[in-house]
Amino acid sequence: MSAHFEVNPKIDFVLERFIDAPRHLVWEALTKPEHLKEWYMPKSWGAVSDCEMDVRPGGIFSITTGEGQESPHLGCFVEVIPMERLVWTSMLFPGYRPAVFDDIPITAIVEMETAGTGTRYAFTALHRNEADFEENKASGWQQGTEIAIDQFVAHVKSLK
Numbered sequence: 001m002s003a004h005f006e007v008n009p010k011i012d013f014v015l016e017r018f019i020d021a022p023r024h025l026v027w028e029a030l031t032k033p034e035h036l037k038e039w040y041m042p043k044s045w046g047a048v049s050d051c052e053m054d055v056r057p058g059g060i061f062s063i064t065t066g067e068g069q070e071s072p073h074l075g076c077f078v079e080v081i082p083m084e085r086l087v088w089t090s091m092l093f094p095g096y097r098p099a100v101f102d103d104i105p106i107t108a109i110v111e112m113e114t115a116g117t118g119t120r121y122a123f124t125a126l127h128r129n130e131a132d133f134e135e136n137k138a139s140g141w142q143q144g145t146e147i148a149i150d151q152f153v154a155h156v157k158s159l160k
Contacts, residue, residue, distance in 0.1 A: 005109065010133070011126070011128070011130055013125040013136075013142060013145070014122065014123070015122070015124075016121065017120075018115060018119070018120055019119045019121050020117070021160050023083045023113070023119045026083075026112055026156050029155055029156045031053060038155050039148060039151040039152040039154075039155040040063055040148055042144050042147035042151070043151065044147075045065075048063055048065055049065065050062070050063070050064040054094070055086070057078060057079060057080055058076060058096050059076070059077045059094060061077055062075075073090065074094075075091075075092065075093070076093055076097075076099075078107070084111070084113070085109070085111050086109075086110045087108065089108070090106055090107075104132045104139075109122075109126065
């Protein structure tokens with residue numbers, strides 16, 4: 001996978017996995033709301049109550065988590081290369097409108113490539129600075145993301 005960005009370990013978070021499933025299933029589980037609801041939120045933390053995705057540059061990325069006390073996560077897709085690369089950010093609202101938010105903003109980059117009969121998958125979360133990254137880690141976000149990615153891998157395998 002060739003990155004179009006430079007990872008800075010002081011402010012960026014990277015998870016890589018080999019998924020024993022073809023790339024088209026990985027893409028489907030990543031981009032279809034019915035699949036995202038199954039893996040996006042660590043099961044022990046709650047559930048995804050709503051999800052809307054318009055997977056195209058400028059399209060909406062909206063996930064609402066929690067039951068009772070709901071927490072919306074809204075962003076915009078920036079780059080979409082089907083079954084290869086998906087980039088979204090919470091720094092922008094749909095239609096590339098400047099975002100207003102209470103959360104720590106990230107830009108998420110997912111890259112995937114065929115590896116034998118499976119898929120090599122990389123998730124990178126870019127942060128603005130070290131303080132944001134440290135605050136995200138302290139909040140449990142990093143742990144939750146690791147759990148969600150493990151759930152994602154298991155969900156993709158269940159689609160085979």
